[in-house]
Amino acid sequence: MATPASHRSPFALALSVIVVSADSGPTLRDCVRGVLASTLPLELILVDNNSHDGVPEAIERAHAHDARLKVIYNYRNLGFGPAVNLAAKQAHGQALMILNPDCLLQQGDLQRLLALLSGQPRAGLIGAVVCDAEGRPDPASWRRDPLLQRSLNSLLGRPGEKINIEREIPSEVVEAEAVSGAVMLMPRAMFQRLDGFDEDYFLHCEDLDLCRRVRDLGYQVLLAGDVRVQHGKGSSSRHRPVFVSRHKHRGMWRWFRKHDPAARNPLTAGVVWLGIWAHFLLQIPGQLWRLPRKRGAQRATGSE
Numbered sequence: 501m502a503t504p505a506s507h508r509s510p511f512a513l514a515l516s517v518i519v520v521s522a523d524s525g526p527t528l529r530d531c532v533r534g535v536l537a538s539t540l541p542l543e544l545i546l547v548d549n550n551s552h553d554g555v556p557e558a559i560e561r562a563h564a565h566d567a568r569l570k571v572i573y574n575y576r577n578l579g580f581g582p583a584v585n586l587a588a589k590q591a592h593g594q595a596l597m598i599l600n601p602d603c604l605l606q607q608g609d610l611q612r613l614l615a616l617l618s619g620q621p622r623a624g625l626i627g628a629v630v631c632d633a634e635g636r637p638d639p640a641s642w643r644r645d646p647l648l649q650r651s652l653n654s655l656l657g658r659p660g661e662k663i664n665i666e667r668e669i670p671s672e673v674v675e676a677e678a679v680s681g682a683v684m685l686m687p688r689a690m691f692q693r694l695d696g697f698d699e700d701y702f703l704h705c706e707d708l709d710l711c712r713r714v715r716d717l718g719y720q721v722l723l724a725g726d727v728r729v730q731h732g733k734g735s736s737s738r739h740r741p742v743f744v745s746r747h748k749h750r751g752m753w754r755w756f757r758k759h760d761p762a763a764r765n766p767l768t769a770g771v772v773w774l775g776i777w778a779h780f781l782l783q784i785p786g787q788l789w790r791l792p793r794k795r796g797a798q799r800a801t802g803s804e
Contacts, residue, residue: 515542515614516593516688520583521556522549523739524601527732531601532559536566538607540614545570545587549577579747581697581706588688588696596691600682602732603630609727613685616673616724624719625686625711627679629669630731638731639664642723643678645712646705646755648762648772669725676723677715681707682731690714698754703744705751712759741787749780 517535521528535544548556548571560571572587584598595617599605609628616626629641642665644650654662684707694713697706711721753776757763762772 514593515595516591517542517544517597517599518584518587519599519601520547520580521551521601522577523551523553527602528555529559531603534604538610540610543568547572547583547587549574549583579702581701582699585696588691594688596686596688598684603682604730609729612727613724617685622720623722624690624714625684626722626724628683628724628727628729630680630682631728637669641680642669642676645677647760671726674723674725676721678708678711679723683729701751701754702747704748705755708755742784745780745783749776752776
């Protein structure tokens with residue numbers, strides 16, 4: 501039977517959208533609803549990392565009639581990268597889209613990204629510009645590798661190259677060193693060639709690592725500057741700021757050791773290790789102080 505025109509995409513087989521949740525809250529419902537509203541041939545694999553908010557189960561019940569949705573329940577938090585890798589092994593699409601649970605993706609965005617991937621033979625990974633509710637782009641949408649000198653420039657506000665590219669993101673396709681992990685599209689064959697995410701990252705910096713490894717193979721990382729995707733702030737980060745921060749700093753240390761030439765110097769590596777974990781410890785008091793206020797605001801607005 502011929503595929504109806506409205507169901508054709510640049511890929512003959514379905515797109516596989518992978519979403520990882522971990523007590524992600526009600527924004528996950530909107531994310532899933534937006535993907536399944538598409539008429540493109542796709543499947544949505546929702547991987548839940550031991551949530552206790554009941555939202556993944558409610559989504560599975562609400563969409564029980566839709567064979568495109570598959571929910572995988574992990575009874576412990578595997579981390580982001582391992583959860584994506586688990587889903588990718590069960591994916592059927594020629595293209596994989598990794599999507600954060602607080603992103604709202606429209607069909608036009610999907611079509612544009614798929615068309616770019618189909619038309620760019622050297623594209624190994626394509627990202628989009630993620631924006632807040634007011635449409636302001638997140639600077640992390642267009643990034644450089646977090647090499648030591650750039651990281652220090654960013655942290656200390658010094659002149660010179662920084663991690664985020666400090667100019668307006670153009671409304672066109674541009675080559676990048678790294679893009680935001682909130683929205684990433686790539687050929688499944690490329691993901692398999694890379695053996696997926698490095699599972700030694702638990703949370704944070706695994707997207708930077710993936711972009712770097714795509715480029716190391718000689719392929720391009722592209723940013724679709726004309727695709728703007730609304731991206732909220734993760735519920736997991738709000739509820740467990742110290743947990744998330746610890747793994748973010750752990751990811752920084754792993755990326756540095758794995759990719760930064762400065763790590764070859766033992767003295768430099770030792771100073772960086774001390775700096776990363778001192779920064780983590782200094783943030784804890786403020787995170788704990790703000791936590792009750794955030795919870796009170798969420799209860800007042802009914803957003804928990």
